[in-house]
Amino acid sequence: MARAAVPGGLxxxxxxxxxxxxxxxxxxxxxxxxxxxxxxxxxxxxxxRLTAPDGYMAHRSYSISSxxxxxxxxxxVQAVIDGEVSPxxxxxxxxxxHLEIRGPLGGWFxxxxxxxxxxxxxxxxxxxxxxxxxxxxxxxxxxLLYSTRSPSDALFTADLATAQATGNTPVAVTHVYTRVAPxxxxxxxxxxxxxxxxxxxxxxxxxxxxxxxxxTGFVETVADLLVEIGHNPANIRTERFGPTGG
Amino acid sequence: MPTTNVGAxxxxxxxxxxxxxxxxxxxxxxxxVAELTCAGCRMTRPLAxxxxxxxxxxxxxxxxxxxxxxxxLVRTADRALVDLRGSLVVSIPVPIT
Amino acid sequence: MAVITxxxxxRRRDDADLPPGQYRTDDFPVLSAGPTPRIGxxxxxxxxxxxxxxxxxxxxxxxxxxxxxEPTVDIHCVTRWSKFGTSxxxxxxxxxxxxxxxxxxxxxxHSYGGYTTNIPLEGLLDGQAWVAYEFDGAPxxxxxxxxxRLLVPHLYFWKSAKWLRALELRLDDEPGFWETAGYHNxxxxxxxxxxxxx
Numbered sequence: 456m457a458r459a460a461v462p463g464g465l466x467x468x469x470x471x472x473x474x475x476x477x478x479x480x481x482x483x484x485x486x487x488x489x490x491x492x493x494x495x496x497x498x499x500x501x502x503x504r505l506t507a508p509d510g511y512m513a514h515r516s517y518s519i520s521s522x523x524x525x526x527x528x529x530x531x532v533q534a535v536i537d538g539e540v541s542p543x544x545x546x547x548x549x550x551x552x553h554l555e556i557r558g559p560l561g562g563w564f565x566x567x568x569x570x571x572x573x574x575x576x577x578x579x580x581x582x583x584x585x586x587x588x589x590x591x592x593x594x595x596x597x598x599l600l601y602s603t604r605s606p607s608d609a610l611f612t613a614d615l616a617t618a619q620a621t622g623n624t625p626v627a628v629t630h631v632y633t634r635v636a637p638x639x640x641x642x643x644x645x646x647x648x649x650x651x652x653x654x655x656x657x658x659x660x661x662x663x664x665x666x667x668x669x670x671t672g673f674v675e676t677v678a679d680l681l682v683e684i685g686h687n688p689a690n691i692r693t694e695r696f697g698p699t700g701g
Numbered sequence: 702m703p704t705t706n707v708g709a710x711x712x713x714x715x716x717x718x719x720x721x722x723x724x725x726x727x728x729x730x731x732x733x734v735a736e737l738t739c740a741g742c743r744m745t746r747p748l749a750x751x752x753x754x755x756x757x758x759x760x761x762x763x764x765x766x767x768x769x770x771x772x773x774l775v776r777t778a779d780r781a782l783v784d785l786r787g788s789l790v791v792s793i794p795v796p797i798t
Numbered sequence: 799m800a801v802i803t804x805x806x807x808x809r810r811r812d813d814a815d816l817p818p819g820q821y822r823t824d825d826f827p828v829l830s831a832g833p834t835p836r837i838g839x840x841x842x843x844x845x846x847x848x849x850x851x852x853x854x855x856x857x858x859x860x861x862x863x864x865x866x867x868e869p870t871v872d873i874h875c876v877t878r879w880s881k882f883g884t885s886x887x888x889x890x891x892x893x894x895x896x897x898x899x900x901x902x903x904x905x906x907x908h909s910y911g912g913y914t915t916n917i918p919l920e921g922l923l924d925g926q927a928w929v930a931y932e933f934d935g936a937p938x939x940x941x942x943x944x945x946x947r948l949l950v951p952h953l954y955f956w957k958s959a960k961w962l963r964a965l966e967l968r969l970d971d972e973p974g975f976w977e978t979a980g981y982h983n984x985x986x987x988x989x990x991x992x993x994x995x996x
Contacts, residue, residue, distance in 0.1 A: 513809075558722065561718045
């Protein structure tokens with residue numbers, strides 16, 4: 456089962472669970488200590504590998520939700536029904552547990568600090584996770600549009616309120632609820648549509664980069680709507696994840 | 702035979718970003734930012750923007766324009782196979798020195 | 799040095815009836831190397847093509863009028879899941895080849911959507927393989943290969959091509975989609991022939 460590393464290739468690094476934080480009933484954040492971790496670019500993910508006592512291994516990809524920093528990172532995991540890795544991370548893992556990670560991974564769905572353009576971040580469900588890293592690290596104008604079924608499904612609710620109110624660069628956060636809206640919410644539950652998008656987005660001639668992350672169908676719809684309201688397809692970056700597999 | 706991928710119970714696909722780990726294991730560079738020219742329709746896109754079918758024996762990247770296969774990646778017990786017959790060119794960015 | 803994760807067991811993989819390295823599942827995972835082709839039954843056609851180019855074809859009505867079997871079989875996917883006791887309805891490959899004159903030793907199964915897989919002809923004969931169009935008493939769903947798929951339960955399930963369009967009889971072996979990309983040419987789960995070097 457164990458494989459030697461390819462020279463020049465990425466290798467698995469040991470990580471220790473430093474803390475866990477419930478985000479919703481079925482999602483949680485794991486704070487991981489990794490010796491020699493040099494940080495990441497917001498938007499990147501890591502592969503997490505678990506090994507059973509008999510040597511059996513399974514690994515899955517999870518986005519990093521923390522701001523970049525040394526020796527420590529946070530991943531936020533949504534439990535997938537009948538999944539093999541995510542239920543362990545959400546329900547079983549405890550501080551002090553050992554696992555392995557590989558990364559940081561991916562150089563495309565990233566917002567580099569050197570990119571001065573305003574960013575429009577659009578997340579569906581747990582697709583907000585890599586966007587949260589961008590929010591936490593934001594140094595340039597940033598707007599987040601976050602679609603969830605209901606307030607109890609929303610990740611990072613308190614942290615997003617804080618990011619909106621404070622931070623070096625305040626981030627404008629707009630929530631959309633598709634099934635159940637909070638009590639006293641000004642609008643009934645609705646799907647994300649061109650109207651909402653046009654209200655949140657910058658004017659069409661602005662040089663803006665858009666990051667869209669969520670289930671495949673959500674990303675498909677939003678990317679099409681963005682083009683419809685005048686966004687340059689070349690400035691739309693997407694990250695889709697399937698509904699199963701975790 | 703035209704195909705579509707619109708059904709609710711269709712097999713999911715993800716973006717090429719998902720190949721960063723499996724390819725990073727065997728390459729010294731992040732290939733997801735490389736641009737591939739599809740041998741079917743000749744459109745050029747970053748690998749990260751290709752469609753990856755990952756619920757399969759291997760990983761299959763397809764062109765979002767014409768749905769042809771541009772890359773296959775299979776990890777065996779002691780080997781990683783990268784099949785690029787569906788790509789005419791793989792253009793890899795290198796740092797300017 | 800292995801890093802063991804406390805409390806992690808992974809999928810169940812201790813069943814005596816399982817081929818080596820497999821775990822048992824009760825659901826029916828959907829695996830696909832590409833989008834699901836949508837084929838209308840009015841345009842669907844199944845062909846058997848011999849090494850001399852002779853074609854036998856069946857329309858949907860002709861195909862479903864052929865004598866059918868109702869096999870109950872265990873299936874084994876190379877991604878390590880096995881599913882026991884699956885019930886199908888389909889036409890035996892013996893029936894499809896009954897009137898075909900051939901000296902071929904190999905078959906390439908061709909799918910709508912472009913997928914291919916290769917199997918020795920003798921692995922498809924004598925009640926070992928079907929072209930199935932019902933699963934669990936209902937028409938085979940598109941994600942599982944409907945209208946009709948090859949069913950070769952004694953080999954890893956990638957050999958059971960979904961959305962079957964044609965069986966090409968050949969004198970020589972021609973590796974298919976996964977067989978040209980690192981998977982074993984034969985794919986016998988009981989001999990754990992997963993990868994080309996196994």
